[in-house]
Amino acid sequence: MGKSLLNAQNQVVHVVQRGETLMQIAEQYRTDMTTIAEANGIRDINRINVGQSLIIPISVAEMGQNQVIHIVRAGESVQSIANLYGITPEKLLEMNPQADVNNIIIGQSLYLDASILTRQSPIQPLSIGGNSETSFIHFVQSGETLFKIAQQYDTTVNDLATLNQISDPTLIMVNQPLLVPGVTLPEVALDVPAIITGLSINPLLFVEGETAQVVLTTNRTASVSGEFLQRSLNVATDTAGMTHRILIGIPIFTGTGVYTLTLQISDGTTTDNLTMNIQVISGGYGQETIQLMEGREELLTPAVEEEELKLLRTVMTKFNPDRYFVSRFGLPAAASLTSAFGTRRSYNGGAFDRFHSGADFAGVPGTPILAPADGQVVMVDTLNIRGKATLIDHGWGVYTGYWHQNEIYVQLGERVQVGQVIGTIGSTGRVTGAHLHWEIWVNGVPTDPMQWVQESFSP
Ligand SMILES: [Zn+2]
Structure with a gap:
């Protein structure tokens, strides 16, 4: 309990x-x-x-x-x-x-x-x-x-x-x-199509900027699809076709309120629909002001930002049905967390219209960066804003990103294991000093990576 x-x-x-x-x-x-x-x-x-x-x-x-x-x-x-x-x-x-x-x-x-x-x-x-x-x-x-x-x-x-x-x-x-025992059963009174034998949503209240999980079991082989917040959901179905797992990243600017989650369950002959009302609550993120190093202000221009984001989205919205991660994620560096995910940000005195899409770890240049879970390297690049960058695919629509590195030790396509040194902390790209900016994307949405360090999303 x-x-x-x-x-x-x-x-x-x-x-x-x-x-x-x-x-x-x-x-x-x-x-x-x-x-x-x-x-x-x-x-x-x-x-x-x-x-x-x-x-x-x-x-x-x-x-x-x-x-x-x-x-x-x-x-x-x-x-x-x-x-x-x-x-x-x-x-x-x-x-x-x-x-x-x-x-x-x-x-x-x-x-x-x-x-x-x-x-x-x-x-x-x-x-x-x-x-x-x-x-x-x-x-x-x-x-x-x-x-x-x-x-x-x-x-x-x-x-x-x-x-x-x-x-x-x-x-x-x-x-x-x-x-109270005796009257504790049953705890759930499902009112769902007969094909569904189990349904869990965790947590019951979704939080802006966090990951949620839906698990559905069916009494026969079925395929499941769904939608939440105008986004198609990716579904990882087991080989028997009877257990269906969905990881949902809740965008940080969703806004508190009640939103509809829809699922379609098809056994090949008939399709059943299921609609549920989900409450999204605020993550209670704070705000901060950032002053950039001189000479790097031009990196704030929307065109530069949009171009880079587009590149990342292309990679991180893909769904890999194979899962490489096996338990909770490890930390990406033996360094202190200096800025948490989700903080609303103003750059050089501008509006608070951006948010911190990852977690920052400060460290002297050269501090090793570790893979937090097994995965496959799907991008190695030098970007204007993010500097020397690596992206790892962990499967099931979960990706991690490592920005501002000093050195990168992995190659495109390489399989990495949890704990493997993949690079070192640096200050390349749009930074105020040497640090690792660590991101996690779930179903195409950046969410709080520290949640993955604290909770396991493995079966
Ligand atoms: Zn950062």
């Missing part, structure tokens, strides 16, 4: 309606304007827009008596969730006036009275590969004992204690979240 569970669950997505003010919205959710403003990066509380999606953090203390939360998972609908609890969709919406029956959003929290959870659901749970988290949480109320809670949910003190790793059943705290 991940620690992030509670964070992910204690929020509601609210879409601003005509005539609403932030104060009204705050009152509706028993929270305050500052909390909502902070969670959504709102500077002026008088300026919210109709249709804008707001994340509403709900603190545990504000939860009602005996409420439980259902987090909307990929593939669920209001109807399927209502079925799951043996209630009508109307009843579910009555308990959740903020929900829109036609626009349910993955990751959205729905609130239910615990009293309706004393029965087993008639729906069979579907397995979600390795990612099955329970969706039911009971918050301990004043005066409750583990015994009382166990009785309420038709379970035993022992089962409750085991599931929640409670060593002393007499010690529980008010507002402590408890996972």
